[in-house]
Amino acid sequence: MDIGIIGAGAIANVMLKRINGDQHENLTIKSVFVRNEEKYNHLEDEFSVQLYTDLEAFLASGIDIVVEAADVAAVKARLPEVLKHKDAMLVSVGALADGELVADLMQTAKKYDHTLHLPSGAIGGLDLLQNVQSHGELERVRLTTRKPASSLSYEDAESEKVIFEGKAADAITHYPKNMNVSIILGMAGVGIEETEVTLIADPEIDRNIHQIEVEGAFGNAEFKIENRALPENPKTSYLAAISILGTLERLNRHFSIG
Ligand SMILES: NC(=O)C1=CN([C@@H]2O[C@H](COP(=O)(O)OP(=O)(O)OC[C@H]3O[C@@H](n4cnc5c(N)ncnc54)[C@H](O)[C@@H]3O)[C@@H](O)[C@H]2O)C=CC1
Ligand SMILES: O=C([O-])CC(=O)C(=O)O
Numbered sequence: 001m002d003i004g005i006i007g008a009g010a011i012a013n014v015m016l017k018r019i020n021g022d023q024h025e026n027l028t029i030k031s032v033f034v035r036n037e038e039k040y041n042h043l044e045d046e047f048s049v050q051l052y053t054d055l056e057a058f059l060a061s062g063i064d065i066v067v068e069a070a071d072v073a074a075v076k077a078r079l080p081e082v083l084k085h086k087d088a089m090l091v092s093v094g095a096l097a098d099g100e101l102v103a104d105l106m107q108t109a110k111k112y113d114h115t116l117h118l119p120s121g122a123i124g125g126l127d128l129l130q131n132v133q134s135h136g137e138l139e140r141v142r143l144t145t146r147k148p149a150s151s152l153s154y155e156d157a158e159s160e161k162v163i164f165e166g167k168a169a170d171a172i173t174h175y176p177k178n179m180n181v182s183i184i185l186g187m188a189g190v191g192i193e194e195t196e197v198t199l200i201a202d203p204e205i206d207r208n209i210h211q212i213e214v215e216g217a218f219g220n221a222e223f224k225i226e227n228r229a230l231p232e233n234p235k236t237s238y239l240a241a242i243s244i245l246g247t248l249e250r251l252n253r254h255f256s257i258g
Contacts, residue, residue, distance in 0.1 A: 007070030010233035
């Protein structure tokens with residue numbers, strides 16, 4: 001499968017290394033869409049990719065799927081056009097807090113017979129949430145995220161500090177680079193207006209920790225994910241990149257788990 005990536009930051013770099021660098025047997029990154037070609041020229045030699053700054057040319061570059069690894073604004077600006085031409089996968093799922101954008105993307109995907117894939121990113125357990133929710137048996141979902149204080153610009157904090165408490169829909173507005181997980185959790189579960197979120201800046205930790213508590217008629221569940229951060233962008237967990245890789249690898253399988 002030939003892949004086009006939007007963005008060339010921390011997540012895109014893990015993907016370039018793990019797919020092109022390690023010569024993945026089924027996947028190749030062929031094209032990278034960037035805003036500043038000069039800044040990323042070195043990628044062409046290092047990973048045998050072609051850089052594009054023109055979306056039309058990028059979409060016509062012989063790729064099978066587009067992976068967005070840029071930011072919420074890029075999803076809003078680019079995905080409606082991308083989905084007319086290609087299947088797509090996006091990691092800046094926070095953009096989907098915008099109900100109008102979701103409706104637009106769903107309509108486009110249906111009209112052009114394309115699929116929008118949303119990897120689980122820096123968390124897990126979304127299969128359970130979707131199974132329970134589809135029978136109306138989910139009652140409560142709570143996310144408590146702890147990140148190193150320095151990655152949230154709270155370098156001076158001497159003890160842990162709650163910096164946000166509220167619903168996922170508001171969390172992503174205040175922390176668009178840190179709370180994508182709350183939106184995918186909301187979409188899989190009780191909705192972004194009902195999903196309860198606490199974000200804590202913690203000077204004692206060096207991992208991005210997501211604790212998810214779920215209650216419903218089925219019983220209850222807890223997941224705790226202690227993520228290693230990416231050195232290039234400590235806000236972002238390594239698992240977020242790996243979740244894209246895993247989702248891409250599963251696309252062409254003839255069996256499915258979960
Ligand atoms: N779903 C999840 O669980 C997670 C999602 N994320 C999100 O994934 C996205 C990527 O994360 P990182 O790689 O760590 O970010 P990063 O900041 O290291 O890299 C993003 C890259 O995209 C580029 N970019 C921004 N807008 C663009 C546009 N319109 N066109 C082309 N390139 C553009 C930037 O110049 C930068 O090189 C972010 O939105 C981040 O918040 C991060 C972690 C977890
Ligand atoms: O990478 C993480 O741990 C979570 C994150 O930044 C996000 O959800 O935006």
